[in-house]
Amino acid sequence: MPVHVASRRRTTLHRDFPGALILDVTSRAAEPWVRLSPFYPHGGIPVPGHPDRTSQSVEGVWQALKVFATEPEDFTKLGVTTMKGIKRTVRRLGPPLGHRLDGRLLGYEEARRALYLPAYRWMLDHRAADLVGELRDLAGRRTVVLLDYTTNGDVADLSAPLSHAALVARRVGEP
Structure with a gap:
């Protein structure tokens, strides 16, 4: 199953993703998922x-x-x-x-x-590989939604900040 990315501010998450595991990966998230934040001091x-x-x-x-x-x-x-x-x-x-x-x-x-x-990418592969693996396992069993403040996953789209959750979702989907 794909890993979805949604705004942390979205109020319709449970309606839009029924039964999904919803994980905040921002700097305000709980352990262990906060470790996927680019602000986390690994x-x-x-x-x-x-x-x-x-x-x-x-x-x-x-x-x-x-x-x-x-x-x-x-x-x-x-x-x-x-x-x-x-x-x-x-x-x-x-x-x-x-x-x-x-x-x-x-x-x-x-x-x-x-x-x-x-x-x-280095951080994901060397400091958070366990979490990426866990997300891969979870996504194999159910829908996973990662919350971020922005949802822009296009590096070339300069109109909005780049979503690190989108980078995580992409990494989880890679072999």
């Missing part, structure tokens, strides 16, 4: 382009390499273990110029492909 996550650095979380990689007109990369974000205070926001710093990799600024889609996807 530790030891390789930072693309920086062989000497690791991050506590996938979100730490994403935020650390973001560059703003008024602020360069912020490698302190790699060490955040609280799942709070990790975001570097447009409201505070203005629009980002991109993400720096190997001395050059990447556009948003390129950064998703070169930074976020490899970091998140």
